[in-house]
Amino acid sequence: MAIKNAFYAQSGGVTAVINATACGLIETARANADRIGKVYAGHNGIIGALREELIDTSLESDATISALKHTPGGAFGSCRYKLKNMTENKREYERLIEVFQAHDIGYFFYNGGGDSQDTAYKVSQLSEKMGYPITCIGVPKTVDNDLPFTDNCPGFGSVAKYVAVSIREAGLDIASMCASSTKVFVLEVMGRHAGWIAAAGGLAAEQEGQPPHVIIFPEIHFDRTRFLKKVDESVKKYGFCCIVASEGAQYEDGRFLADAGTTDVFGHTQLGGVAPMLANMIKEALGYKYHWATSDYLQRSARHVASATDVDHAYAVGKSAVEFALAGKNAVMPIIVRNPGETYSWSIGEAPLSQVANQEKKMPIHYISDDGFGITDECREYLMPLTLGENYPPYKNGLPDYVQLQNQMVAKKLDTDFEL
Template sequence: MASKKRNVIVGQSGGPTSVINSSLAGVYKNAIERGFDKVYGMLHGVQGLLDEQYVDMSTQIHSDLDIELLKRTPSAFLGSCRYKLPEIHENMEIYDRIFEILDKLEIDSFIYIGGNDSMDTIRKLSDYAIVKGHKQKFLGVPKTIDNDLALTDHTPGFGSAAKYIAASTKEVIRDALGLTYKKEMITVMEIMGRNAGWLTGAAALAKTEECEGPDLIYLPEIAFDVDDFLAKVKELLQKKSSIVIAVSEGIKLADGRYVCELSGGGDYVDAFGHKQLQGTAAYLAGFLGAEIGCKTRSVEFSTLQRSASHMASRVDIEEAFMVGGAAVKAADEGYNGNMVVIDRVSDDPYMSSAGIYDVHRIANEEKLVPREWVNKEGNYVTKDFIDYVKPLIQGDYQPIMVNGLPRHLVLDMKKK
């Protein structure tokens, strides 16, 4: 008879993705299969944990069908947060409080699903545990549609968002072409991406046998020149009546200002010092309309990029599930202060596996699109970029439909 394990606690943090709950399902299923006694879920991440807000996951998941529903459910099932833990020397009391709660719940392993800031939380908690002699293990599970985490080939959530963006770009292009009889029109699409242009570059996947794809793509890695932009659009209008442009929300001028700030946006700043970016496409569409005198419109994909679980990639959902399970396995084997990563094993056929890296090499590092994956003019991505992304959008994961709509698994607080 196997010896009794202690308990696992898992939380979700940062902006959700359409597959973040597949990672949660992977944590839960693997923990139960490995004989852990209980799996607790933090409600709203470490911020909720500080208020002792948590749930026994066995009160929420009762069957394999619930696991499948959870894998297909968008947003953060447990609720998310954007809470920045202070440095250990700045506020020891917060750390004492967290470990008091972990000891009370007899937690063996703490697993956090999130992006850069969440990996910083894992770094700080694992460091504190080592310094103070606590036995808990702290493991990070990657999550971000931005695909900007270091050392991992790509992040769970990116493939599905890229699939949605590529498909939606095709639809926007078809719509624009149908509206340009005897008149010109420019469409500017705004896609998420503060400093990294992975998502915006994915719009290039819309270029297929029956679709020309977007005409221009601008990433935040390349300084944006308004005059060059205007000249290029005017040049394209000499050749075609419908122009479709993809821009990252975070494109900046050479002086470091965000383009959205030209219209007064970017004033709100979150706990991590990140400006809220919005209005980039609207500003550029208005600018082009005034300069050129033709019809313009802006399309902001906004939260649909991360919540469109009905168009999730099978590769993405399966990899998200894989890394959740791998984190439990790593904790069970004694790893601490690590993040699970996705290693690309081969491209043809595409295969991947889970690896483990020291979170100190990942936290607060940002993976940007390589300069050589953007053309010389800085207004489109190269074949290398497309070859990198294409395997990640493959396959479908059909929703479980009820009365014509997708069914989701929803937290039942009455069973907390």
């Protein structure tokens, strides 16, 4: 049986540990060179396959690939590009198969969230029909932690750690100034429909009165009156109030507080600005001086404070993806399984892409406190292990020493270019 090459692509918003997944995948493929050929990476994700812009990772040294494990961002480039519905227009999927066939690619590893798992599943189905079967393995990644089946998503644990650290440190700052200055601080975090990241801020509060005093979840309808009352009570009781607010906070009718009036390429409402909105609301109603911040890309790129558990998870799903493919598995995704017991431990399982695709896992309601503004002990027990451990990158001249790849392209073999 001829040895086939592999194609790997990074999709959607990157994380502090997505390159650790790439490292695990490429190193495992290299360790099985007698069964799998070169690993080509898509330049800017799936767009690289459509445009036949393939990066030859075999030209990178073992040391460089190893350094991916501690480097944030997407080393090969990612993208927010959703393939069209296959029933309406399957030309894009056919193009993928043509490129794969031209470069003798028999394995497709797609590292992303729900939309990416849907794409991998569709490619596995269409490739069979086109007579050039591709082994397709979805590889989980999303800071939102909203993929089903897996206990958690690689990328989330490090964001959770960053948010908890940030609100604890900012809380100490505000507490030291609240007697004569700022009394309210609002930190806006990611999370469109699922409040996992916002919940992680709750880890910072280990004792009564410690921040955050208020958490705004997408799962709990925003009530202006109740919110302002909670803020006012916190300021009067503790001298200050720290708030962690999910960008996906919404009213009872489903409107986002921070609806910018535009949509992204996936058709999702463009969000951003919930922090200044809440801060101004507090200023107008209560008169308190405030500051606000948006963690934005900082939360997902902060490799310097990554969770060691998250790094291990990320590497493991990349390694397992190759092992699954070589074991003959297809249209599946490696998942993280939390083992029973008082001490945290985990293993790798699998889930079918047909059931993972386009699904969204929200926060269980029992993870949110009765008043809707905090987390429960059960939620804390779930979150805490995911933030454990430190895995610092090497430093040079006082700054993290991250790697940059050559990203040399493979020569194109098809006569025609593809218009997106």
